[in-house]
Amino acid sequence: MNELTYRGSTITLNYIEGPKNGLPLLLVHGNMSRWQAFLPIISDLSSDTHVFALDLRGHGKSSHATGTYMLQNHLHDVTSFIKEQIGSPVILFGMSLGGMIGLMAAAHYPELIRSIIIADSPLTLETLRPIVESQKELGHRILHYLKTNQINKVYEEMNDNFSSESICMCDPDILVTTFDRYEEMIFGYNIEKLFPLIRCPILIMRGEEKLGSMITDNDMRVATALLPQLRQCRITGVGHSLLMSKEIVLETVMCFLREQINGNRGRTPLVPEVVYRGDRS
Secondary structure: OEEEEEEOOOOEEEEEEOOOOOEEEEEEOOOOOOHHHHHHHHHHHOOOEEEEEEOOOOOOOOOOOOOOOOHHHHHHHHHHHHHHHHOOOEEEEEEOHHHHHHHHHHHHOHHHEEEEEEEOOOOOHHHHHHHHHHOHHHHHHHHHHHHOOOHHHHHHHHOOHHHHHHHHHOOOHHHHHHHHOHHHHOOOOOHHHHHHHOOOOEEEEEOOHHHOOOOOHHHHHHHHHHOOOEEEEEEEOOOOOHHHHHHHHHHHHHHHHHHHHHOOOOOOOOOOEEEEEHHHO
């Protein structure tokens, strides 16, 4: 993997690129994370695809742009990267926020998206809004620690080294945007308007709501009604962090990718819903 820099019109993005082993696969991480969130599966994905993975603006090693962390800003960055750096339609694999960006790209820029894989991205604002509100107090505490250089406190609060390091690499304004400018941040995200515009193959993976998944059963019923071509996979035993069941995620994604690579010739397609037990990983 080579770590490189993409210089857009208004932002500089850090990204990695793998060997040219197939169709371009763009990996987009979640909020307050970075491209390394995909490390557990990148080497496997690289065997059959040409992998790219971005640090979104304000995340990881990408440049900061205070006041511009709305979905629309990220959408512009991702679509510009596809057009200017990759140069051909991609399979987009998005985690959480990355999946939201991917859904907007598939709806508004169909010529850039070959197919899309969603990893527990919130589908409805009715589900997302209370989650954001429930984390607001913690978000403000972490913001205070970042602004006062109490990095050790961030690690104590998160109790997860990767998440803590990722947050410490973020522009603190991302937390302000997430918790204090929420309505502005998610402007334009409405699956009842977006999904009817999506024509490409789509796979949505989710965990269990009771364990923290951001996709409810009702959300999936709405999504399935809007997207007849939708494939879905529900993994039991995990919540929002699907890669806790790495082997299941990889198996599901590779099956979906093989359909795209081989045009579904000689393959048994994924059934509309696959339910896996999370204790297989």
